[in-house]
Amino acid sequence: MKKIEAIVKPFKLQEVKEALNELGIQGMTVIEVKGFGRQKGHTEIYRGNEYTIDFMPKVKIEMVLPDSQIDAAVEAIVKAGKTGKIGDGKVFVTPVSDAIRIRTGERGDEAV
């Protein structure tokens, strides 16, 4: 059981979600986030004064999946989320020790 955290461009969210659905992945959590990496920010001009906006809007997708689905899911996210331009985002995979479904009390792979 592992957790995938994928940070992608907001306009790619729909495609990433569809690619994951095609693999039969049943759920995910999406959070609107801000941040920057190599892309840096952009400038905005108000009354002739330029402001550098460091933090770019991104979305973060979080999912916990059985080990067997991880490679396919990561591949789907990278394929659907890619534009080839700077700022496409990153995917992180970390181990998870347990999961519990609150309604039934199921644990482990059964719960995700």
Add this chain to the structure above:
Amino acid sequence: MQPMNRLAAVLFALVFSFFFASSHAATISPLEERLAKLEQAASAGPSISSGDNAWMLASSALVLMMTAPGLILFYGGLVRRKNVLATMMHSLVLMAVMSVLWVVYGYSMAFSEGSPFFGGLSYFFLKGVGTTPNSDYAATIPHQTFMLFQMMFVIITPALISGAVAERMKFSAYLLFMILWVTIVYLPLAHMVWGKGGLFNWALGGKIPVLDFAGGTVVHISSGVSALVCAIVLGRRTGYPQEPMMPHNVVYSLIGTGLLWVGWFGFNAGSALGAGELAVSAFAATHFSAAAGALGWMGLEWLLKRRPSVLGAASGMVAGLATITPASGFVTIPSALLIGLCGGIVCYLAVAHLKAKFGYDDSLDVFGVHGVGSTVGMILLGLLASPSVNPLIVNTFKRGDQVVSLAGSGGQLLNQLIGIALTAALSAIATFLILAVLKATVGLRVTDEEEFVGLDLTQHGERAYND
């Protein structure tokens, strides 16, 4: 038309004309009687024109609309979301405070006869300010209408200054400052420029004839220069200019701009104090200057920053309006276009470059737009004032026994410069002293922590957006 309908129409017309003719015949009286009535009316002194009064009441309401919701939205949109309510409150509260101040002593100090610098207390608590016109100021409207119209100016002028102290001033200090500022700066200036016997009042016995139709000196230069002093004495907002402090809602500011433009018709065309030719020319000058101001600012920004920003176009409109304020009612339409264009361009340079060069934090650009804009307007007015628009300027002002023309010339330019300089000096010195006293007593700024949390929550216990 159906035959029956036509018949009914003819019948109706016949009956109507019969009644009209008979009632008309009844009002015709012998010639002597009518003459006597005419003489009586003429000897009774000024009489109220309902047309003039209607326009002046509407104008008064329009000028109040400039403060709320005009300025409230314009300024409210320009601050960060944690300070929206506090910024709006800065304008809102003055509608209450200044109205009361105006009743108690404000109107009297500005418009009763006194020295060249102050009015007196003869209108204390509006004593004697009733429906009989005050023929010195406006012979065809009730004195009370004139008083109400002028009250709307004493509300918006200090509200303009609030843009320079936004996002960091303690509310108690703000209130005290505004009461003292209006008393020490605004009321004397209004008296000097518009009051009977005021130093600059060219039409009512002043010594130095300064042309200022609707408040270039009294409203905009005074508030603009005072705003600059406030920004310097208060100091920058914490984090300025390293941290970005962008407008939280440009849409509010755009709605506010529209309300300001419309309200400005009351401000400028209403300053004709009647609904005649002068009101029309002031109305036209106001409109065309706003248009030219927007094009000037937007065009220059497009050229220099490669983008025509929406807030820039709106700011140019306000700059054009502030610039034409003293000149409306004195200049032709082509002159108004020129004045507005200069206003848009010069104000852009002041806001985008002057402010950055000197590093003061005039948060919402009160000095850059109102102070600088109206100074440009006052100067150009000295050169462009035209007797074809306002014939009074060539046959009213007397020096000794000689009538002196105030039409556009080098001589009038000098008068205008004196007006600007004295207004700026009074505003700067008095503002500095008031702030020094308040700083030593109640303190001017909120604490760093309060500033970080935001004034809405720390000063007023509320938040603008709760979900």
